[in-house]
Structure formats: C-alpha cells, structure tokens
Amino acid sequence: MSSSKKQWNKKVTLKQYIISIVGAVVLAIVGTSLYKDYQLKANNEVWMSTIHTEKELAPLEEMYKLLLTRYVDSVDKQKLIDGALTGMAQSAGDPYTEYLSEDFAKSLTEDISGSFQGIGTEVTMEGQYIKVIAPLSDSPAERAGIQANDYILSVDGTSLTGMQLSEAVDLIRGEEGSTVTLTILRGQQQFDVELTRAKIPVETVKVEIKEEHPDIAHIRLTKFSEPTAKELIEALKKLENQGIQSIVLDVRNNPGGVLIGALQVANVFVPDGKPIMQSTDRTQKAPTIYYAEKALGTYKFKGNVVLLVDGGSASASEILAGALQSINIPLIGQKTFGKGTIQTIQPLQYSKGELKITMGRWLTATGEPINEKGIMPDIEVASDVPDAMFAINTEKTYEIDDIGxxxxxxxxxxxxxxxxxxxxxxxxxxxxxxxxxxxxxxxxxxxxxxxxxxxxxxxxxxxxxxxxxxxxxxxxxxxxxxxxxx
Incomplete structure (x- = not known):
C-alpha cells in the first residue's frame, strides 16, 4: 500500500472491519482489519507460495500419529488439532494473535451482531494473566466496581492463570440472570466479586445535558461499531438544532471497536485533507496515511470540543484521541492504554476455526507509535475515586466484630x-x-x-x-x- 490517500469502499461487511471481538466478555483489546477479503487472499497466495512446510511440519504429524496410536487412552482428534493450532498461534508471542475454534468463532460472530449476554468487560492477556482493559458502560462489571488494569485470577474457583483467552472467556460468559464469582487482583489486594450476568445492549452513543450547563452536551462513546458515527452525527445535528455548540466527548473506559467506526467518528471533527492515522505492515517501506475525506462522511461539527480519556481508552479510542490532538482539540484526563496493533479475522481453509491475527501496526496522525506507551492528555487530571472500592456482596451480612x-x-x-x-x-x-x-x-x-x-x-x-x-x-x-x- 502506498502513502497516498486511502479511498474507502462503503460496501464493507462487519467481518471485514472486525477488530478484537465483542463477546459475553469482550475479548482482547480492540484492533481492526485494514484489509479487504480480496487483499487477504492475494497476500496469502504470495506469502504462502514462498513457504515450504512439508519437512517443517513433519514433527507435528509424527506426534499426532503417536498420540492417536500409542497414548494409553483414546484421544479426540479434533482436540489434538485445536490444541496444536492454539499453541502455534500463542507461540507468535503476541497476546492478540489467537486461534478461534469453530464454536467460539461462531459465538463471537453472533455477539457482535447485536446485544450479548455476560458481565460486560473487555480483557486481554498479559503474560499468564487475564487483564481488564475496561468495563463496558452500565454493565454488571462496571456496577460491581471492576476497573481497568484489574486482573481476573479465577472464575468460580477455577484458576485462569496460563489459560488461553478464549477459554477464560468461555468460563466468564453465561446466560442472562446467572451468577459468577470472580477473584480480582487490584494492586496488592485480592478479593472476590459476585456478579449477575445480564444482556448487554450494543448502545455506543449516550448523550446527557446537565442542568448546571444546559448549553454543553456530554457525549459518551462506549465503543466503536459500524453504526457509531451515524448515531453520533444524528445526536450532534439534534444538539445543533437546540443551539448547543459545545460538547464534551468522552471515551473513558472505551476499549475500542471496528476501525471504520473510529475513522468515521474522527472524520466528523478532522477537516478534509488532514490525516487521521497511519498504518504499516510487513510489506510496507513507508506508512499508509488515512485522511479525513468525503468517502468517510460529509458532516462536520463546527463547535467547540474537548475529549476525555483514561487508562481504559484503548485502540480505536486512541486513534480518535491522536487525530483530535493533532488538530489541537484538547485531551483531558489520564494516559491512554497503549494499543497500537491491528488485528483481522482470517478464515482457515483446512479448519472450521479462524485465526485472529495481528497484521499491522498503527501510528497517530502525526506518525507517533503508541503501542505499550499510550497517549498523554494535554491536561492531566487524576481521578479521586479510591482504587480499593468494589461491590459489596448482597448475599452476606456484615456486622460488629467481622474481620476481613x-x-x-x-x-x-x-x-x-x-x-x-x-x-x-x-x-x-x-x-x-x-x-x-x-x-x-x-x-x-x-x-x-x-x-x-x-x-x-x-x-x-x-x-x-x-x-x-x-x-x-x-x-x-x-x-x-x-x-x-x-
């Protein structure tokens, strides 16, 4: 890909622009696909034609046959294959590259199509541990006091240490109304939190006008999906009709979403011809630059804007933050999460599962890498909320002389x-x-x-x-x- 302006085809599918996955517990942090299906296919044909694997994969075939014929008990063939594929993806050393089994891939596709059932938090792998990126807005996780950077150690007494992310998600997710107890590590403090799973609606734009400032709107983006920009534009037009020209745009605890959503939202504020972000992959000598342009939308908000960010603002939220900061829209809050890699979902020809694979890295509009660094706000403001607070178990009674x-x-x-x-x-x-x-x-x-x-x-x-x-x-x-x- 060259560094010329990227033209967007509006006839895209959700699958083509999927990032990490939204599940009952949303999977790893937001990444996204910059590649259309035909580009993936063409690239794969070129790359795979240069790889000779028969000899290299002989040890795998040998072990597979030995386990099927010599192991003391019968072995499920599909489990062996899934285990090998899982291990191969994990061996890339990237927490966002992961093999998705057929059942898990199917459930994730269903989840991103509308509402989903679970506790409503986005997680990723950090070493051997499951780390919370952010709780989703108005979810059981947020109401229970789960915070960004918490670690989930166990689910109903089952340790998650060393477990694959998809396996951990399977344990945490569940039907609406069912309960789950998570063991959380926050700093040096470990505690249990009991949550009731719920149906989490995919509502990405929330508008509030507070009595003390009736001429300023607070717009919270909970994540980025394909309809987000449309919902935001509708809200902004309604506010303009009410005479409101100042907004607080809020992406705190927004773990990201699909790339097209982030680009279209940024396009609402970034003048045409100005860069929104840059990207690179293994084939590129120079970054591709993505500009604000009419192909992303024609509506522009002309009023005053500030953007709220924090440690739970990840990936697509950071793309927006970098774009707005580049045109001198102030960022207020705390340093963002630091997720600067790009994922896509790759169907596998010889497996019913899929591969979520990191295929590139993205840079801010000004060309700054943010992976594992985050973006510093222009005005840094810490939260005064004590880190140690979490939800009280309503099933128990606490009284005089209790300790713990x-x-x-x-x-x-x-x-x-x-x-x-x-x-x-x-x-x-x-x-x-x-x-x-x-x-x-x-x-x-x-x-x-x-x-x-x-x-x-x-x-x-x-x-x-x-x-x-x-x-x-x-x-x-x-x-x-x-x-x-x-």
Whole structure:
C-alpha cells in the first residue's frame, strides 16, 4: 500500500472491519482489519507460495500419529488439532494473535451482531494473566466496581492463570440472570466479586445535558461499531438544532471497536485533507496515511470540543484521541492504554476455526507509535475515586466484630461518602455507628448491619458521588468555558 490517500469502499461487511471481538466478555483489546477479503487472499497466495512446510511440519504429524496410536487412552482428534493450532498461534508471542475454534468463532460472530449476554468487560492477556482493559458502560462489571488494569485470577474457583483467552472467556460468559464469582487482583489486594450476568445492549452513543450547563452536551462513546458515527452525527445535528455548540466527548473506559467506526467518528471533527492515522505492515517501506475525506462522511461539527480519556481508552479510542490532538482539540484526563496493533479475522481453509491475527501496526496522525506507551492528555487530571472500592456482596451480612478485606472495603466506601471510620479491616463500633447514620439518612431500617438493602444503597450512593465528583469532567467544562470566553 502506498502513502497516498486511502479511498474507502462503503460496501464493507462487519467481518471485514472486525477488530478484537465483542463477546459475553469482550475479548482482547480492540484492533481492526485494514484489509479487504480480496487483499487477504492475494497476500496469502504470495506469502504462502514462498513457504515450504512439508519437512517443517513433519514433527507435528509424527506426534499426532503417536498420540492417536500409542497414548494409553483414546484421544479426540479434533482436540489434538485445536490444541496444536492454539499453541502455534500463542507461540507468535503476541497476546492478540489467537486461534478461534469453530464454536467460539461462531459465538463471537453472533455477539457482535447485536446485544450479548455476560458481565460486560473487555480483557486481554498479559503474560499468564487475564487483564481488564475496561468495563463496558452500565454493565454488571462496571456496577460491581471492576476497573481497568484489574486482573481476573479465577472464575468460580477455577484458576485462569496460563489459560488461553478464549477459554477464560468461555468460563466468564453465561446466560442472562446467572451468577459468577470472580477473584480480582487490584494492586496488592485480592478479593472476590459476585456478579449477575445480564444482556448487554450494543448502545455506543449516550448523550446527557446537565442542568448546571444546559448549553454543553456530554457525549459518551462506549465503543466503536459500524453504526457509531451515524448515531453520533444524528445526536450532534439534534444538539445543533437546540443551539448547543459545545460538547464534551468522552471515551473513558472505551476499549475500542471496528476501525471504520473510529475513522468515521474522527472524520466528523478532522477537516478534509488532514490525516487521521497511519498504518504499516510487513510489506510496507513507508506508512499508509488515512485522511479525513468525503468517502468517510460529509458532516462536520463546527463547535467547540474537548475529549476525555483514561487508562481504559484503548485502540480505536486512541486513534480518535491522536487525530483530535493533532488538530489541537484538547485531551483531558489520564494516559491512554497503549494499543497500537491491528488485528483481522482470517478464515482457515483446512479448519472450521479462524485465526485472529495481528497484521499491522498503527501510528497517530502525526506518525507517533503508541503501542505499550499510550497517549498523554494535554491536561492531566487524576481521578479521586479510591482504587480499593468494589461491590459489596448482597448475599452476606456484615456486622460488629467481622474481620476481613470485605469489611475494609465497606469502610473505604463509608469514608468516601463522608462517614467517620477507622481504616482497618475490623467492623468495630465506629463502623456500626456510621452504618446506622447511613441507614437513617437513606430511610433504611436502622440495624447497624450491612445487608442486601444497605449494600445496594451504598453502591448507588457511591455511583452518584463519583458522578458528582468527576474532576475530569469538570476540567473539561472549565476548558470549554475558557475557550468561549477567549
């Protein structure tokens, strides 16, 4: 591919622009395909014609035959083949390159077509461990307090250490209404979180206008899919008809999505002829540059914009961040995740499974690599929310003299809400008194014990407080007001 402007064919399929995968637990971080099917086929014919594999693969055939004929018990042929393909993909040393078995590939294709069932979080492999990239907006994971950079150690007591990502996802996912207990590692703290799986709608654009600033819209992009740009444009046109010309665009905890979605969203703000991103693959001597142009859409937003980012903003979110930063739209928040590789789904001719394979790397509009580095915001604002908080188990009762990390979490929540507690892991008399005060203020039976109703009310109070205390959002508002005044 040359460095000339990339012309986009609008007749594309979701499969052609799929990134990582959206599943019951969304799979590895967002990557995407820059390649159409015919390009993949042509490239494969060229590359594969230069590879002679008969001798190289002889050891695999030998082991396969020995296991089928000499192993003490009967062996499932398909499991042997799937295991070999899984191991081969893993041996590439890239957490985003993975063999997808037939059943898993089918379920992922179904998941990306609409809503899906699960806990709603995006994960990836980091060494031997499953790492959370971000919880999806308004998902069981977000409501339970799961955060970006948490590690999921086990599912219902089954360790995930060393497990393939797809295997871990199979354990975490499940039907709507079923429960699952995750063991989470956050920093040095390990704790269990029980979640009820739910149906997660694929709603990518959420608009809110707050009473204190009725002329500024808060637009949250939860991920990037093919309809995202259309939904965003419809929302922006409606806001313009209401006279609103200032927006806070928010991609915090947005793990990414399909490339075409990111390009089309960036095109709404980047003037035609300006670069959005660059890409490279193993065949290229110079990057391909992707420009804003009419092929990506004709609508342009002319008002004031700031973009909120954090450590859960990954891949497609970072493409948008890099594009907006290049045209001096301020980025506010914290450093982004740092996912600068590109994946596509490659059907396998001799297997019913598929290969999710890293086929390239992307750079920002200005040519900066961000993989494992992230993008620094123009205005850095940390979150004041304590890292140690997580959801309270509503199935248990916590009372005087109880000891443990769950009690310490309850006290962290009470302290965050403004109640006086001793920060230990003991449910002491001071904790009991603070619980009574909370119950009285929220019209709950005053028992001094934390049970289901009190636990739910505490969780709701925390979410409301986090929204009210969102310093990153407030910094975005201040920036827009300053731009307006200047």
């Amino acid at each position: 990390p769950e009690v310490e979490n309850i006290k962290t929540i009470l302290k965050y809400l403004g109640y006086d507690v001793n920060q230990t892991n003991v449910f002491d008399e001071k904790t009991q008194e603070s619980v009574r005060d909370f119950q009285q203020q929220h019209e709950i039976e005053v028992t001094g014990k934390v049970q289901a109703e009190t636990a739910g009310a505490l969780s709701t109070a925390v979410r409301e407080r986090m929204i009210a205390d969102d310093k990153q959002y407030q910094a975005a508002i201040d920036t827009l007001l300053n731009e307006r005044n200047n």
